[in-house]
Each structure stands twice: as structure tokens, then as C-alpha cells.
Amino acid sequence: MTAKLALEDGTVFTGTSIGAEGEVDGEVCFNTSMTGYQEILTDPSYRGQIVTMTYPQIGNYGVNESDLESERPHLAGFIVREHSRVASNFRSEGSLADYLKEWGVVAIESIDTRALVRRIRSTGAMRGVLSTTDLDDESLVAKAKASPGLVGRDLVKEVTPEMPCEWQESVSDWTHLSKAEGGGEKAEGPHVVALDFGMKWNIPRHLYDQGCQVTVLPGTSTAEEVLAQEPDGIFLSNGPGDPEPLTQAVETIQGVLGKAPVFGICLGHQLLSLACGAKTFKMKFGHRGGNQPVQRLEDGTVEITSQNHGFAVDEESLPDCLEVTHRSLNDGTIEGVRHREHNAFSVQYHPEASAGPHDSHYLFAEFLKAVGTM
Numbered sequence: 001m002t003a004k005l006a007l008e009d010g011t012v013f014t015g016t017s018i019g020a021e022g023e024v025d026g027e028v029c030f031n032t033s034m035t036g037y038q039e040i041l042t043d044p045s046y047r048g049q050i051v052t053m054t055y056p057q058i059g060n061y062g063v064n065e066s067d068l069e070s071e072r073p074h075l076a077g078f079i080v081r082e083h084s085r086v087a088s089n090f091r092s093e094g095s096l097a098d099y100l101k102e103w104g105v106v107a108i109e110s111i112d113t114r115a116l117v118r119r120i121r122s123t124g125a126m127r128g129v130l131s132t133t134d135l136d137d138e139s140l141v142a143k144a145k146a147s148p149g150l151v152g153r154d155l156v157k158e159v160t161p162e163m164p165c166e167w168q169e170s171v172s173d174w175t176h177l178s179k180a181e182g183g184g185e186k187a188e189g190p191h192v193v194a195l196d197f198g199m200k201w202n203i204p205r206h207l208y209d210q211g212c213q214v215t216v217l218p219g220t221s222t223a224e225e226v227l228a229q230e231p232d233g234i235f236l237s238n239g240p241g242d243p244e245p246l247t248q249a250v251e252t253i254q255g256v257l258g259k260a261p262v263f264g265i266c267l268g269h270q271l272l273s274l275a276c277g278a279k280t281f282k283m284k285f286g287h288r289g290g291n292q293p294v295q296r297l298e299d300g301t302v303e304i305t306s307q308n309h310g311f312a313v314d315e316e317s318l319p320d321c322l323e324v325t326h327r328s329l330n331d332g333t334i335e336g337v338r339h340r341e342h343n344a345f346s347v348q349y350h351p352e353a354s355a356g357p358h359d360s361h362y363l364f365a366e367f368l369k370a371v372g373t374m
């Protein structure tokens with residue numbers, strides 16, 4: 001079945017559908033990871049985005065239950081150069097194409113993803129439409145132009161859980177970072193409240209494996225609701241879209257700062273910075289992939305990190321109470337901050353990896369240390 005991708009600048013790519021029938025719109029962005037397509041599909045931070053993989057062949061190790069980062073795919077659409085017809089891996093439980101169809105994900109292959117990515121890199125992230133039902137170029141480009149984009153929209157409300165829950169799952173036990181260190185069984189350690197703005201599951205898995213009792217609260221919770229849990233530490237999760245419209249989350253963070261140690265990842269980092277008085281801005285095409293170099297300013301160490309963000313904290317707006325701790329070596333943007341008075345720090349990248357390198361796992365231990373010293 002033919003599928004088409006149209007961009008707001010008038011470019012149209014014609015390829016073949018590998019997913020569900022239908023039509024979706026969203027911001028077209030690219031991810032440079034060679035593996036981890038299942039984690040990307042199920043990362044709630046991709047809500048509202050059509051994701052192109054730069055690696056040319058995707059799907060060759062299939063899909064499985066333990067690589068899910070949430071219950072279901074969240075991205076708007078998926079683009080690959082070639083979808084592998086063979087899924088060969090001892091962990092594989094099914095094929096990528098079946099998974100995409102099962103969850104109604106509109107997806108396309110056999111387009112020139114290099115040309116698409118070069119266009120995004122020079123023009124910046126663009127709105128687009130991916131369709132198997134409308135194959136008329138003019139109509140598709142008009143729809144891409146009319147698509148709402150990400151700026152100014154609260155996408156967290158579409159992915160945050162309705163109810164609190166107690167987290168009970170370890171990191172998947174085929175990795176060397178699993179329960180071996182005693183995680184899970186000794187969840188009598190510090191009580192961490194995780195505000196879930198669209199949290200990737202590997203984050204609470206890591207906290208649980210460090211012995212934390214993890215209570216997951218909806219991202220819409222108030223400071224009173226968080227503090228009523230008597231947390232030893234508060235975690236601010238990743239999540240989709242533009243951080244600036246999330247005024248309620250910012251208020252909650254302002255209400256809990258200084259009352260317990262705070263650790264934020266990605267959207268959580270942006271929200272902590274906003275709560276301290278900084279501003280965020282939309283990047284030209286963002287950072288998405290498992291090979292993003294970041295420097296830890298304290299000692300110059302370079303970490304290769306997993307990232308997925310299209311917004312960033314604006315350095316010019318940084319208040320005196322925040323100190324930059326990490327910086328991107330690709331473009332110099334802020335990748336981590338620490339509060340000078342309160343016990344609070346955050347990073348723009350993903351120490352839980354999933355998928356990606358494990359260089360930054362030490363941040364979970366740092367949070368635990370912070371929790372113990374408050």
C-alpha cells in the first residue's frame with residue numbers, strides 16, 4: 001500500500017506503508033540511534049511527533065514485552081528507510097510491522113530518509129502529514145501547513161496517568177544492571193515520589209533497583225498532594241511537548257523545592273529550570289539519539305548520552321540560583337543544572353538510557369546520596 005509524507009515546506013515523499021492505514025499529522029523529527037526503535041515508539045515524550053530513524057534498516061531484532069517504555073506507542077507516525085523482513089533475536093516475540101499495525105501506528109518505508117533529515121537539519125523541524133488515505137500532494141501539504149505543531153500545547157495531559165500507583169518493576173534482567181545489586185527485594189529504602197509527565201518506565205525501574213519505594217503520581221498533582229506522601233525525594237519525569245504551557249507543574253515544583261531533594265530528567269529538567277525563573281526555547285531540530293556527547297563541567301568527563309528533546313533551557317535567562325553542570329559538546333546548550341541553595345538537580349538527557357549508553361547511570365546514585373543527606 002502506498003503511503004505519503006508531506007512537509008509544510010511543500011516537499012512530498014512517496015513510499016510504502018508498513019503500519020496501519022490512516023492519516024496523522026505532527027512535527028517531523030529524526031533520531032540517530034542505531035537500535036532502540038521499540039523504546040522510541042513507546043516513549044511518551046514523542047507524543048505529537050512523526051519520527052524518522054536515520055539508521056537505514058529498522059526492525060531486524062523484532063519486538064518484545066520487556067523493551068516497552070510505556071503501555072503503548074505514543075508517537076504520531078514512524079518513518080524508516082527499510083523495514084527488515086527478518087526479525088532475528090533470542091528476545092524477539094514478534095515483528096515490528098505487526099506491532100505497528102496492532103497499535104494503529106501509521107508508518108512508511110522506502111523513502112529517502114537521508115534527504116528528509118538533511119532538509120530538517122537545514123530548515124529546522126517541520127510540521128508534516130503522513131497518510132495512506134489521501135495521496136494528493138497539494139491536499140497533504142495544505143494539511144501539513146494547518147497542523148498545530150508543538151509550541152504552546154499541553155501534551156502532558158494526554159499521557160499522564162490518572163491514578164497514583166506504587167512502582168514494582170526492576171530493570172529487565174538480561175542486562176548486567178539488573179536486580180543483581182539487590183534491587184527490588186529491598187524496596188524499604190527512601191520513599192521517592194515520581195511526578196509522571198509521561199515517564200519512561202526505565203526510570204522508576206532504576207530507582208526501584210536502587211532500593212527506593214517509588215510512588216508514581218499524576219503530573220497534574222499539586223505540591224500539597226506531593227508533600228502529603230512525605231517523600232524523602234521527588235523525581236520529575238520526562239514528557240512530551242513544550243514545557244512553557246505547563247504552569248501547574250511549575251507551581252507544584254515551586255511548592256516542593258527545598259522540602260525534599262529533587263531530581264529531574266528532560267522535561268523534568270526544563271520544568272525545574274522554569275520553576276526557578278529560567279525560560280525555555282524551541283531548538284532548531286533538537287537532540288535525539290543514543291550518541292550525544294555531553295561534558296560534566298565539574299571534572300571535564302565526557303558522557304555519551306541518550307537524548308530526546310526539541311526544547312532547551314535558555315542560558316541567557318538562567319537565574320543566579322541555578323548553576324550549569326553539564327553541557328552539550330555538539331552545540332554548547334545546557335544539559336544539566338544544579339540549584340545553589342536547595343538540594344535539587346536535573347539533566348536534559350536520559351541517564352536511564354533505554355535505549356542507549358550507560359555512562360550516566362551514576363546520576364541515580366547521586367540522587368540517592370542527595371536523598372540521604374537532606
Ligand SMILES: NC(=O)CC[C@H](N)C(=O)O
Nearest residue numbers: 238239241266267310311
Ligand atoms: N524527553 C523529554 O522529556 C522531552 C522534553 C520536551 N518535550 C522536549 O522536547 O524538549
